[in-house]
Amino acid sequence: MAQITAREMNVAGRAARVWRGGSGPSLVLLHGGPGDAELHWSPVWEMLATSFSLAAPDLPGFGGTASLPQPSYENYAAWVGLLFERLGIPRGVVAGNSFGAAVARIFAAQNPARVTRLILIDGGRILRFNGTSWSAMAS
Numbered sequence: 022m023a024q025i026t027a028r029e030m031n032v033a034g035r036a037a038r039v040w041r042g043g044s045g046p047s048l049v050l051l052h053g054g055p056g057d058a059e060l061h062w063s064p065v066w067e068m069l070a071t072s073f074s075l076a077a078p079d080l081p082g083f084g085g086t087a088s089l090p091q092p093s094y095e096n097y098a099a100w101v102g103l104l105f106e107r108l109g110i111p112r113g114v115v116a117g118n119s120f121g122a123a124v125a126r127i128f129a130a131q132n133p134a135r136v137t138r139l140i141l142i143d144g145g146r147i148l149r150f151n152g153t154s155w156s157a158m159a160s
Contacts, residue, residue, distance in 0.1 A: 023070030033103045038085030040077040043070025047110045050077040053119025057084025098128040116140035
């Protein structure tokens with residue numbers, strides 16, 4: 022199995038923790054909330070890293086990553102784009118779980134040329150953040 026290790030870095034001037042390992046095509050794993058990348062993805066990331074160059078960031082405000090000043094799905098998706106640039110990933114598979122799946126959907130819609138495949142796990146609902154809590158958006 023491939024070894025996965027945490028890397029501290031800056032993404033757009035903000036502290037971030039990104040778990041990396043493996044080799045092959047790029048695979049970016051976006052976790053759900055609450056929790057962080059390790060909680061959501063560690064049961065499977067070593068297996069995935071046998072076929073992919075894996076990047077599993079702690080999304081802003083989770084785990085070891087600084088919060089966004091204005092959290093929104095669009096701002097999280099923009100952060101993922103900056104992460105792609107910082108890691109030198111021109112294109113890759115993006116997999117998201119729950120909250121991470123919603124972010125992945127928006128990132129893929131805004132950046133179709135950067136996403137080779139999109140994997141959504143329990144990511145059917147887009148929620149709106151009002152500054153203190155999340156609520157479902159009207160369909």
